[in-house]
Amino acid sequence: MSSLVLVGEDDLCCALGEQLIEQTLPGWTLAIAPINKRGVTKLKADLTRYMQQALHVQPVLCVADTDGACPVTVRQEWLLQPVPQLFLLRLAVKESEAWAMADRSAFASALGVSVASVPRDPETLPDAKREVLRLAARSTKRRVKEEMLSLQDVSKPGTGYNKHLCAFVRQGWRAAVAREASASLNRAILALEQLRAA
Known part of the structure; x- marks a missing residue:
């Protein structure tokens, strides 16, 4: 059985x-609990360490947002050294x-x-988080509205925003369906499929 490290x-x-690994790499496990960097600044600061881990220990999957920047440019700016094959x-x-x-x-x-x-094409949205909040405000589920939206300002996330989104991803999200509407997700799945075949 193969294992890898997940950094988000x-x-x-x-x-x-987690779901990409579970749904794309059957039989693979996480070597340790997912590492939540709680912000892109901390993630970027540790990329060299994770690349070394991928080179010498085990594969590493790193997941982050582009925040509107070109993904090719982001990769060039963040990865200033040769990237190990097992670092994704x-x-x-x-x-x-x-x-x-x-x-x-x-x-x-x-x-x-x-x-x-x-x-239908969520990658083209200028602000996907704002769209999620807009949809939550129209929800027929009272708990979704009350917990995902801030009580002070419904245009901002509430204390249950991450809880509801993460619960959905872990319980109902289908990567194979979602990849059809997201080119960057499709590329991520293809990279994991290549890892499985390696």
Whole structure:
């Protein structure tokens, strides 16, 4: 049985990474609990260490957002040295929420909104997180509205925002469906499939 290390920019990146591994690499396990860097600054600071781990110990999957930047440019700026074959930096365009929304029917069901209201091409959204909040505000599920939206300002995430999104990803999100509506997710899955074949 093979194992790898998962590093995520935040809670949602970790949840998505877990499901990508579970759904794309059957039989593989996490060597340790997912490493949540709680921000892109801390993630970038440790990339060299994770690349060394991939070179000498075991594969490493790193999941982060592009935050609107070109993913090719981000990779060039972040990875200033030769990248080991077993180090996978996968970038969600533009935010990891786009990957979550890409499974439209499951996402709609989890949030309690119509499928028609969920964008067909979430990577083109200027702000995927804002779109999730907009959809949550229209939810037919009271707990979704109360917990995902800030009580002071419904345009901002509430204390249960990550809890609901991560629960959806772990329980209902289908990578094979979502990849059809997200090119960056599809590239991530292809990279993991290559890892499995190596």
